[in-house]
Amino acid sequence: GGPAHRARPAGEGRLGAGTARVRGRAHAGGLLFLPWAGLPDRRGLPGATLAEELDQLDKLSDEQFVDAALEFTCATGYGACGPTALSDPHTRRRALDLAAARGPRQLRFGERLPADPPRIRAWLRQFLRDCDEAFFAEAWARLRHQLAADARHKTDLLRRKGLAEALAAVSPAVTLDEAAGRITVDKLGDGRTAPGDGGLLLVPTSLGWPHLMVLHRYGWQPVLHYPVGSPELAGPQTLEQLAMRMTALSHPVRMRMCRHLARSAHTTSEPAQVHGMTAPEISRHLAVLKKAGLITTRRRGRYVLHQLDGTVVARLGSEFLEGILR
Structure with missing residues (x-):
């Protein structure tokens, strides 16, 4: 939502390139891997190197860091400035209760994090450096040129043809209502945000299919993190x-x-x-199936023949998974 004319494509940072499959509101650490979106000026961009993004991560306050790390259990309000797990005992207890329901390891992490944020920060930095040595660096070298090319393409579309064309190229699941100044993303999660001075930032990933992640947390720069290089996403079914x-x-x-x-x-x-x-009863059922796109019809003389579209039905399972994971 918000003023629709503010948008900026950007190449993906090192953290995002290596962790695109585990990001989003439903997974721990989604916000942690977008540290530049939480910087106070709300105009940050992904770092070009892992070191740059780790420096950006260090600039987050302890409250931001703890809430971002507990995102999968905290579930604090995204649209308003609510109490944090670090400062509010009730929010912290709720986060621990939800962490306990996910298992003993999640509970131990939930207990250690607010007790000693600097120690967890240091551990995370070292963990990400180890991951960089193991596979991040190799993945980034392979993907960075494709991501940079896509960012340049979206920037060119934005400048020459406007935001509607740029968003249409991002994903058919993203629509623009220019009159209302609103961008809508077809996802199961509900939320809204306004871009503020920083605008909406478009960030590509080569590892995120079928995920289309939207960051809309209060006080953070809104981000649309979208997959590229996946022809399967040419025409995803809407949730409706x-x-x-x-x-x-x-x-x-x-x-x-x-x-x-x-x-x-x-x-x-x-x-x-x-x-x-009766024939009218059957006709009503056939009309429902046809409206849903599940059957095809063809005329043979004065008769109309109906048949199940096996290709459409066969894709229902994968389309359902793509829809809920989008």
Whole structure:
């Protein structure tokens, strides 16, 4: 949300390049790997090296660091400035209760973090340096040129054709309402933010498919972290379309009809006889399946034949997973 004319593409930083698959509101450490978004001026950019992003991580306050590290259990308000786990006992207890439900290791981490943030910061720095030596550096050398090229392409689109074209190139799941000055992302999570002086920052990743991460936390620069180089994302189903298809298949009569329509094409009267229903009743069920895009129709003389679209149905499982992970 917010003024739609403010957007800046940026090449991905070292932390993001190596951890794109584990970022997001549902995973620990999502905010920790976007430290530049939490800097006070709200105009930060990803660092070009791991050392630069670790320096940015050090600039986060202890409150920011603790809440970001406990993101998966804290669940503090994203749209407002609420109490932090470091300063508020109630928030800290709630975070520990949720951590305990995830297992003993999460609980131990949740207890140690607010007790000694500097020690955890030092451990994290060393851990990331070890990861850089093991595989970050190799991955970054392989991916940095592709990411830089994509950032230049989005910048060129933004300058020559405007924000709508740039966002359309990011993902079909992102839409722009220019009149309302609002950007909407088709995801299961709900939240909103305004860009402020820093604008909306577009950050590409080569390792994030199918995730489309949106950072909208209060006081942090809004970020749209999107996958590139994945032709599978050319036309993702919207959550509304997925819900429509799953609802259409939830009816027992339509499920039984699909069994027959999967084997061969049928007229309306044929399933009516099989299921002991009237033609108008069958027509209504067929209309629901057709609106959901689950069946195809073709005319043969004066008859209309209906058949299950096996390709669409076969993709339902993967589309569901892509939708909830997006």
